[in-house]
Amino acid sequence: MEIFLLQAHSGWRWIVLVLIVITALKMLVGWLGKQKWTRLDSNLLLYSRIAIYIQVVLGLILYLLLQKWNVGMGFTGSHVIPALLAVGGVEFGAARARKSSGSKKFMFGFIGFVIALILIYGALATVGGLFA
Numbered sequence: 001m002e003i004f005l006l007q008a009h010s011g012w013r014w015i016v017l018v019l020i021v022i023t024a025l026k027m028l029v030g031w032l033g034k035q036k037w038t039r040l041d042s043n044l045l046l047y048s049r050i051a052i053y054i055q056v057v058l059g060l061i062l063y064l065l066l067q068k069w070n071v072g073m074g075f076t077g078s079h080v081i082p083a084l085l086a087v088g089g090v091e092f093g094a095a096r097a098r099k100s101s102g103s104k105k106f107m108f109g110f111i112g113f114v115i116a117l118i119l120i121y122g123a124l125a126t127v128g129g130l131f132a
Helices: 002-032 039-069 080-099 103-125
Strands: none
Touching: 002 039, 002 080, 002 103, 039 080, 039 103, 080 103
16 A cells, blocks of 8 residues: 555656646746736646645655554654645645736746745655656
């Protein structure tokens, strides 16, 4: 069970990263191009949020299972804390984008998603990097 969850968590990160990068780029283009907010923008925010929450659930289940079997493992938080803060970055960007108007929607979305990308990079660095 742990191996399956580890593979799922490891593989799902690519979906999360692709969605977050695409969403961040779309927010940047919308912001700099002073575009109107479309349904695509709302859907990108929604799908990115869903993907990152699936990743967090997989990671937390995996973490709890590993804690159960490896009692001496201890809580370091070097991977978990930046990953959870990345969710905060995504939520910040999505919430502020929904509440704002005009190009500020794109600006806040971009800022939140860039923060999330930086935190995800930090979380991945603690477990061997992006390609580990």
